[in-house]
Amino acid sequence: MTDGSDNALVAYFSMEIGLDPNMPTYAGGLGVLAGDTIRSAADLEIPMVAVTLLHRRGYFYQRLDEQGWQHEEPVAWPINDFCKPVEQRVTVDIENRTVHVGARQFRIRGESGTEVPVYLLDTDLPENQPWDRTLTDLLYGGDDYYRLCQEMVLGYGGYRLLRALGYNHIRRFHMNEGHAALLVLALLEEKLTSRALEASIPADLIDAVRDQCVFTTHTPVPAGHDQFSPDLAYRVLGDRRCAWLRACGHDQSLNMTQLALRGSRFVNGVAMKHGEVSHSLFPGYPIHSITNGVHAVTWAAPSFQALYDRHLPDWRHDQLSLRYAISIPAQEIWDAHMVAKRVLVDYVNRELNVGFDRDVLTIGFARRAAAYKRGTLIFHDVERLAKIAAKYGSLQIVFGGKAHPRDQDGKNMIHRIHKLRDALRGKVTVAYLTNHDMTLAKLVCTGVDVWLNTPLPPMEASGTSGMKAAVNGVPSLSVLDGWWIEGHVEDVTGWSIGDRIEACLEPGGDMDACHASALYDKLEQKVIPCFYKDREHFIEIMRQAIALNGGFFNTQRMMAQYLHNAYRLVGEYVRRG
Numbered sequence: 001m002t003d004g005s006d007n008a009l010v011a012y013f014s015m016e017i018g019l020d021p022n023m024p025t026y027a028g029g030l031g032v033l034a035g036d037t038i039r040s041a042a043d044l045e046i047p048m049v050a051v052t053l054l055h056r057r058g059y060f061y062q063r064l065d066e067q068g069w070q071h072e073e074p075v076a077w078p079i080n081d082f083c084k085p086v087e088q089r090v091t092v093d094i095e096n097r098t099v100h101v102g103a104r105q106f107r108i109r110g111e112s113g114t115e116v117p118v119y120l121l122d123t124d125l126p127e128n129q130p131w132d133r134t135l136t137d138l139l140y141g142g143d144d145y146y147r148l149c150q151e152m153v154l155g156y157g158g159y160r161l162l163r164a165l166g167y168n169h170i171r172r173f174h175m176n177e178g179h180a181a182l183l184v185l186a187l188l189e190e191k192l193t194s195r196a197l198e199a200s201i202p203a204d205l206i207d208a209v210r211d212q213c214v215f216t217t218h219t220p221v222p223a224g225h226d227q228f229s230p231d232l233a234y235r236v237l238g239d240r241r242c243a244w245l246r247a248c249g250h251d252q253s254l255n256m257t258q259l260a261l262r263g264s265r266f267v268n269g270v271a272m273k274h275g276e277v278s279h280s281l282f283p284g285y286p287i288h289s290i291t292n293g294v295h296a297v298t299w300a301a302p303s304f305q306a307l308y309d310r311h312l313p314d315w316r317h318d319q320l321s322l323r324y325a326i327s328i329p330a331q332e333i334w335d336a337h338m339v340a341k342r343v344l345v346d347y348v349n350r351e352l353n354v355g356f357d358r359d360v361l362t363i364g365f366a367r368r369a370a371a372y373k374r375g376t377l378i379f380h381d382v383e384r385l386a387k388i389a390a391k392y393g394s395l396q397i398v399f400g401g402k403a404h405p406r407d408q409d410g411k412n413m414i415h416r417i418h419k420l421r422d423a424l425r426g427k428v429t430v431a432y433l434t435n436h437d438m439t440l441a442k443l444v445c446t447g448v449d450v451w452l453n454t455p456l457p458p459m460e461a462s463g464t465s466g467m468k469a470a471v472n473g474v475p476s477l478s479v480l481d482g483w484w485i486e487g488h489v490e491d492v493t494g495w496s497i498g499d500r501i502e503a504c505l506e507p508g509g510d511m512d513a514c515h516a517s518a519l520y521d522k523l524e525q526k527v528i529p530c531f532y533k534d535r536e537h538f539i540e541i542m543r544q545a546i547a548l549n550g551g552f553f554n555t556q557r558m559m560a561q562y563l564h565n566a567y568r569l570v571g572e573y574v575r576r577g
Contacts (some may be wrong), residue, residue: 007047008047008048008049008167008169008170009046009047009048009169009170009171009172009567009569010041010046010047010048010049010170010171010172010173010174010567010569011048011049011050011051011162011167011170011172011173011174012034012037012038012041012048012049012050012051012174012176013050013051013052013154013155013158013173013174013175013176013180013183014030014031014034014050014051014052014176014177014179014180015030015031015052015053015139015140015150015151015154015176015177015179015180016030016031016034016052016053016055016059016139017031017034017035017038017050017052017118018031018032018033018034018035018036018438019035019038019082019106019108019118020082020106020438021437021438021439022077022082023077023082023083023106024055024058024059024061024075024077024139024437025052025053025054025055025058025120025139026059026139026438027059027139027140027368027402027404028367028368028402029367029368029463029464029465030176030177030218032438032441032464033176033218033292033294033464033555034050034052034176035108035295035298036293036294036295036298036464036555037176037555037558037559038050038108038116038118039108039110039295039297039298039555040110040293040295040554040555040556040558040559041110041116041559042108042109042110042111042112042114042115042116043110043111043112043114043317043556044110044556044559044560044563045110045112045114046116046559046563048116049116049117049118049119049162049167049170050116050117050118050119051118051119051121051154051158051161051162051180052118052119052120052121052154053120053121053122053136053139053150053153053154054079054103054104054120054121054122054124054136055120055136055137055138055139056079056122056124056136056137057074057075057076057137057138057141058074058075058077058138058139059075059138059139059140059402060072060073060074060075060402060405061073061074061075061435062402062434062435062436063434063435064414064418064432064434067415067418067419068414068415068416068417068418068419068432069411069414069415070402070403070411070414070415072405074138079104082106083104083105083106083120084104084105085102085103085104085105086102086103086104086105086119086165088102088103088161088164088165089101089102089125089164090157090160090161090163090164091160092152092153092156092157092160093238094132094149094152094153094236095149095235095236095238096238097129097132099123099128099132099135099149099152099153099157100123100125100127100128101121101122101123101125101153101157101160101161102121102122102123102125103119103120103121103122103161104119104120104122105117105118105119105120106118106120111297111316111317112317119158119161119162119165120136121136121153121154121157121158121161122136123135123136123153124136124137135149135150135153136150136153140404141405144228144229144232145232145235145236147226147228148226148228148232148233148236148254149236150179151179151180151181151182151226151256152182152236152237154179154180154182154183155180155181155182155183155184155185155186156182156183156185156186158180158183159173159183159186159187159190160186170212171212171567171569172212172213172214172566172567172569173187173212173213173214174213174214174215174216174562174566174567175213175214175215175216175260175264176216176218177216177217177218177219178215178217178225178226178255178256178257178259178260179226179256180260181215181256181257181259181260181263182256182259183213184209184213184259184260184262184263184264185237185241185244185245185259187209187212187213187263188205188206188209188244189241189244191205191208191209192205192244206247206263209263210262210263210264210265211265212265213260213263213264213265213266214264214265214266214267214268214562214566214567215260215261215263215264215266215267215268216267216268216269216270216290217257217260217261217267217268217269217270217278217287217461218270218461218462219461220274220277220278220281220458220459220461221370221372221459225255225256225257226255226256226257227253227254227255227256228253228254228256229253229254230242230252230253230254232254233245233253233254237254245259257282258282261282261285266288266565266566267285267286267287267288268287268288268289268290268565268566269287269288269289269290269461270289270290270291270292270461270462271289271291271292271461271462271482271483271485271486272289272291272485272486273458273481273482273485274289274458274461274462274482275287275288275289276289277458277461288565288566290558290561290562290565290566291462291483291486291553291558292462292463292464292467292483292553292555292558293464293467293552293553293554293555293556293557293558294464294467294468294471294553294554294555295319295554295555295556296315296319296322296471296550296554296556297315297316297319298442299442299445299446299468299471299472300446300471300472301336301339301340301343301442301446301447301472302339302340303335303336303337303339303340304336304337304340304446304471304472304473306336307328307332307333307336308322308325311324311325311327311328311332312324312325312328318556319550319551319554319555319556319557320551320552320554320556320557321551322471322546322547322550322551322554323547323548323551323552324547324551325543325546325547325550325551326543326544326547328543328546330536330539330540330543333473333539333542333543333546334535334539334542336473337449337472337473337474337542338358340446340447340472341358341362341447341448341449342358342447343443343446343447344362344398344443344444344446344447344448345357345358345362345447347443348398348431348433351433352431352432352433354429354430354431355429356396356398356429356431357394357396357429360394360395360396360429361393361394361395361396361449361450361527361528361531361532362396362397362398362447362448362449362450363378363395363396363397363398363448363449363450363451363452363477364397364398364444364445364447364448364450364451364452364469364474365378365397365398365399365400365451365452365453365454366398366399366400366401366433366436366440366441366444366445366465367400367401367436367453367463367465368401368402368403368404368410369401369402369403369407369410369411369413369414370403370404370407370409370410371407371409371410371413372455372456372459372460373454373455373456373460374454374455374456374512374515375399375401375413375414375417375454376413376416376417376420377454377512377515377516377519378397378452378454378516378519379416379417379420379424380512380513380516380519381516381520382420382423382424384520385424385427385428385520386424386427386428388520388523388524388528389427389428390427391524392523392524392528392529392532393528393529393531393532395428395429395523395528396428396429396430396431397428397429397430397431397452398430398431398432398433398444398448399417399430399431399432399433400432400433400434400436400440400441400444401414401436402435402436414432417430417432418432441465441468442468445465445468445469445472445474446468446469446472446474448469448474449474449531450474450475450476450477450494450527450531451465451466451469451470451474451475451476451477451478451494452476452477452478453465453466453476453477453478453479453484454478454479454497454515454519455479455481455482456511457479457480457481458481459481460479460481460482461482462482462483463478463481463482463483463484464483464553466478466483466484466487466549467483467487467549467550467553467554469545470487470493470545470546470549470550470553471546471550471554472546473542473543473545473546474542474545475493475494475495475541475542475545476488476493476494476495476545476549477494477495477497477519477522477523477527478494478495478496478497479496479497479498479515480496480497480498480499483553484496486553487548487549487552487553489544489548491526491541492541492544492548493541493544493545493548493549494541494545495522495526495527496518496522497515497518497519497522498514498515498518499518
């Protein structure tokens, strides 16, 4: 794919994108998924261009003190080592002042050699006022005013930059979450300008914009849907744009999810269950489902990459071929796993000096530290957990994850894990790895024996960490929510926590107690005995996790669904390809 281009048919907008482990341009699953999406677009030679913000100071660098309290520091990273500046500049009107927007370019190269350009918007330009120069500094930093200004830069600035760069034939604009929803207004504004119209918006223009837009919503958690007060919307957007918002159905606060819903012809959730939940949250909108995936080549440990190269020679180009892992000899799968496990155990011991043992059943829980993910659920009854380890087999647990700087509940959870770690010393070994990023995520996902996931249903939109684990033969032990409802086959791809969720929802029911009891039962009755006493069956579960879960829950399958169902550009894509 060339730089300007007439080749690009899809523009992908995301507030965060995990492009490289050493570029702090992502916070968690949303950004990592965006990076995997673009990697698979490059693999499949989909004519795409992507837009995000530069985040000069990143999300944050996490430090944990002795008690497990999180402290945040800005991230210093060598921008020039990763992306090159582009000459084009555009402007965005924010609060009746002009903000200049430049960009850096990063290129993702696919297995076929096709490249997808990613433009990282940057306002740190000498033409801007001092405060405006900081607009692209922090990911999810600052207050609502800072956030809305950032989203103006992403939606308006990103669209105008693409036009300035010569991307004049884009057929679909894909908004990855509601942060980019002001793109809808930018598209409307261009069409209104061409007709010399002001506040009135003919229905055919709204329909034309809607026909160009695709929207993926990622969370049923209220905090994940940006909303801004009418006063703040008027302050930042101005009277004319707010009049357009009213024409699009916004009478009160500016709800970015609602704007994206109203401005898109295709809307999807990120798992079948999430599509249903989203439809109940936003009745009246047809919301489809395209279940997330992971880029298998990116997330497979080196030992598993070598294994697949030997037995599945097409897997790098065709990740669906992982389904043929069912024919890989069991001993080779175990050997590849033990190589990855040794790397993790050695890292944990080197960093934390906790005495992890390569022969002990190792459980992993490493993801964003948010209360609804219930990272402390496995410690609900520490006495029972200690008895399980003493009676049925030794356990060691590795944690990782950052809490949002303003999420005190998430910070409290990290602190509590550290307290419980100390309480279980000598009974169950617990480690918490700091500064969780893509590199650490891969280390943990590939090196543990079992992946633990305990979200409060139905709060897990999809979850991709368990998919990364599955690519490496690591089975999940998970609450039936998100993707696991689709990927779970009991005793085949892993194990469920709480087979009858509705039992926990009866009057007076305690969801945490119900799930904790189910978790302990599965450890006692299935997971630990299988690992220590029936290794042959355990390895077969690992093999099925690769074949059934790794072979389906990948971004190549996901992007094929977007191409056919959301973008609907298959004929034109084939002609240009």
